[in-house]
Amino acid sequence: MKRTLVKNIGILQTPAGCYSHKGSKQGVNLKLKDAAIAIEDGLIREITEDGKLPEGEFDEVIDAEGNLVTPGLVDGHTHLVFGGYRQHEIAMKLAGADYLDILKAGGGILDTVRKTREATEEELVEKSMGFLDEMLNLGVTTTEIKSGYGLDLENELKLLRVIRTLGEKHAMDVVPTFMGPHAVPPEYEGRGDEYIDMVCSTMLPEIRKENLAEFCDVFTEDSVFNAEQSRRYMTCARSLGFELKIHADEIEAIGGSELAGEMGAASAEHLIAITESGMEALAAGGTTAMCLPATSFYLDKTYAPARKMIEKGIPVAIASDFNPGSCPSLNLQFAANLGSLKYKLTPEEVLTAITINPACAIDRGDVVGTLEKGKQADLVIWDAPDFEMICYRFGSNLAKHVIKNGELVK
Numbered sequence: 332m333k334r335t336l337v338k339n340i341g342i343l344q345t346p347a348g349c350y351s352h353k354g355s356k357q358g359v360n361l362k363l364k365d366a367a368i369a370i371e372d373g374l375i376r377e378i379t380e381d382g383k384l385p386e387g388e389f390d391e392v393i394d395a396e397g398n399l400v401t402p403g404l405v406d407g408h409t410h411l412v413f414g415g416y417r418q419h420e421i422a423m424k425l426a427g428a429d430y431l432d433i434l435k436a437g438g439g440i441l442d443t444v445r446k447t448r449e450a451t452e453e454e455l456v457e458k459s460m461g462f463l464d465e466m467l468n469l470g471v472t473t474t475e476i477k478s479g480y481g482l483d484l485e486n487e488l489k490l491l492r493v494i495r496t497l498g499e500k501h502a503m504d505v506v507p508t509f510m511g512p513h514a515v516p517p518e519y520e521g522r523g524d525e526y527i528d529m530v531c532s533t534m535l536p537e538i539r540k541e542n543l544a545e546f547c548d549v550f551t552e553d554s555v556f557n558a559e560q561s562r563r564y565m566t567c568a569r570s571l572g573f574e575l576k577i578h579a580d581e582i583e584a585i586g587g588s589e590l591a592g593e594m595g596a597a598s599a600e601h602l603i604a605i606t607e608s609g610m611e612a613l614a615a616g617g618t619t620a621m622c623l624p625a626t627s628f629y630l631d632k633t634y635a636p637a638r639k640m641i642e643k644g645i646p647v648a649i650a651s652d653f654n655p656g657s658c659p660s661l662n663l664q665f666a667a668n669l670g671s672l673k674y675k676l677t678p679e680e681v682l683t684a685i686t687i688n689p690a691c692a693i694d695r696g697d698v699v700g701t702l703e704k705g706k707q708a709d710l711v712i713w714d715a716p717d718f719e720m721i722c723y724r725f726g727s728n729l730a731k732h733v734i735k736n737g738e739l740v741k
């Protein structure tokens with residue numbers, strides 16, 4: 332048995348519990364002064380405060396030097412496995428093309444689909460391992476990853492196998508999501524209904540059989556998949572035992588949030604254009620709002636009404652949305668800065684939004700997302716005295732040390 336002590340923690344700040352926090356509870360964090368954490372075999376055994384130290388012998392002692400400690404961050408929304416990049420789109424954007432124009436012209440997601448189909452499983456694993464290293468270095472210890480750049484059975488299975496390998500090989504905990512309906516592939520151009528039929532009859536049963544995904548997601552958007560196609564897909568996914576996610580109201584509100592709430596989806600994601608009725612549906616369905624402020628920043632769009640959603644009793648999470656098109660950044664610290672500056676969330680609300688709320692939205696609230704006895708010892712020692720500093724300093728990596736399952740990985 333390995334025993335580790337993390338001592339001399341100036342402030343230990345964490346939400347509490349295994350459930351998502353909404354309304355005024357979103358802004359409630361525990362703040363323990365002069366704290367210490369005893370870790371046993373990768374799990375938290377005891378947390379002490381006010382200078383008291385846990386009893387017993389330790390194999391390793393880590394000195395936090397009076398700094399802030401929080402739970403390891405949880406990124407609840409990424410498209411991290413993809414071939415190539417899309418830096419050439421910058422020139423198109425400068426010339427006035429917007430995100431959906433580029434996709435409609437056969438570029439955007441479809442450009443990444445071409446490059447991803449050409450890449451081997453090994454190449455994708457190697458590239459993605461590098462991204463996971465970067466994320467861990469920034470303090471992220473659990474992440475969701477979506478497929479969705481294969482768009483045919485062979486290539487979607489390839490992506491999901493890459494995601495499974497990443498979870499096995501990397502220290503990061505990885506939660507897999509299938510996103511076959513990310514765009515209509517070229518072979519089905521103008522035949523979105525038939526593509527959804529094929530996804531339901533062929534892809535979903537195969538993914539179930541191989542147990543390659545926990546969640547299913549769909550891009551419900553003007554000129555991509557409409558609400559009816561999305562409903563059909565979600566109904567089929569649910570009947571096979573998958574949990575649901577949906578890209579809703581990213582650019583146009585076409586009923587995605589209403590569908591999410593009605594179907595009890597775990598999360599609705601983006602929500603830049605969400606309407607009053609969409610917010611009511613999310614609140615009624617207990618659906619988490621997965622907000623992606625770095626995407627608003629990169630697409631130069633408005634910001635999702637996260638403040639308002641908290642006031643309406645919707646649990647709010649903040650994720651990176653890392654992908655090669657709408658958000659080529661995996662920096663969850665930067666998303667947290669935007670959560671504070673653009674969404675106007677308090678530092679406590681932001682911490683909840685990047686720890687326990689996304690953990691619950693990816694079904695990991697019982698093991699990560701807070702620091703408490705029995706949970707995984709995933710934590711960040713920050714180069715900062717308090718969490719206000721994390722919301723305030725942007726553009727630097729303030730994660731000084733990262734502990735994953737009790738091991739110092741940075």
Ligand code: NIG
Pocket residue numbers: 410439440443550578581626652654655656657658
């Ligand atoms: O969440 N909107 C759909 N999917 C991604 C973008 C994917 C891409 O552009 O490659 C998103 O923004």
Ligand code: FE
Pocket residue numbers: 408409410578652654
């Ligand atoms: Fe996304």
